[in-house]
Each structure stands twice: as C-alpha cells, then as structure tokens.
Amino acid sequence: MIPLLASLAWAQPVDAGLPAAPWPELRMVHHSELHVKKRVAAALPAGIEPQRCKVWVLVSKSGKPAAVQIEGCDPQVHAAVEAAAMRWRWKPMRVHGAKADVRTVLAMKVEG
Numbered sequence: 001m002i003p004l005l006a007s008l009a010w011a012q013p014v015d016a017g018l019p020a021a022p023w024p025e026l027r028m029v030h031h032s033e034l035h036v037k038k039r040v041a042a043a044l045p046a047g048i049e050p051q052r053c054k055v056w057v058l059v060s061k062s063g064k065p066a067a068v069q070i071e072g073c074d075p076q077v078h079a080a081v082e083a084a085a086m087r088w089r090w091k092p093m094r095v096h097g098a099k100a101d102v103r104t105v106l107a108m109k110v111e112g
Helices: 002-010 075-085
Strands: 036-038 051-059 065-071 093-095 098-100 102-110
Touching (some): 065 075
Antiparallel strands (some): 051 102
C-alpha cells in the first residue's frame, strides 16, 4: 500500500514555475500531424551565436499562422524568428471532418 501511495504522490502535477502553453483553449497537435506546405528559415542577426528557439504557433483554419510566441532563445533573434514563422504554411488541420484552428510547437534552429 505504501509504494502505491508514494507513486501516486509522485505522479501529481507539479508547478515548476514553467510558463503555460499559449492558447490553451485550442487543440494541441504535434508538429508531425501537420502537413507543411512551406518552411521559411530565420536569418541570424550579425554577432549572434546559432541557437534553437521554441516557437508556439497558432495555425488557423486556412493553414496560415495567426499568432506566434517564442521562448528559450536570445530576445535579439525573436523578431527574425517571428517573421520566418509567420511565413510558414500548412495544409488546414481537420478535426472531425471540419477545418480547425490548432496550436503546435516547433524547435526552430537559427543560424547564419
């Protein structure tokens, strides 16, 4: 009984101080579930080391990004990453046969 209680206590969600994912009201899909029609690479500003950014994307019913949120990289690259992410295109996601707005997260590599 004690090992069971210990494992249940361990499995409880913990607020680790991490930011909440944006747009929680929308269905979250893994990036591999979306069919990419167009990818655009972010250009690295001069004097900045190559890095990866976590890019949350709200993909509209039309397959175009409606909003972008960037985390985990130098703020100096945020504008370039946002500009690139807003130019991506996907086939519209269908949920129960109807086109739907969804959210996904990408790991975007920014290099020169």
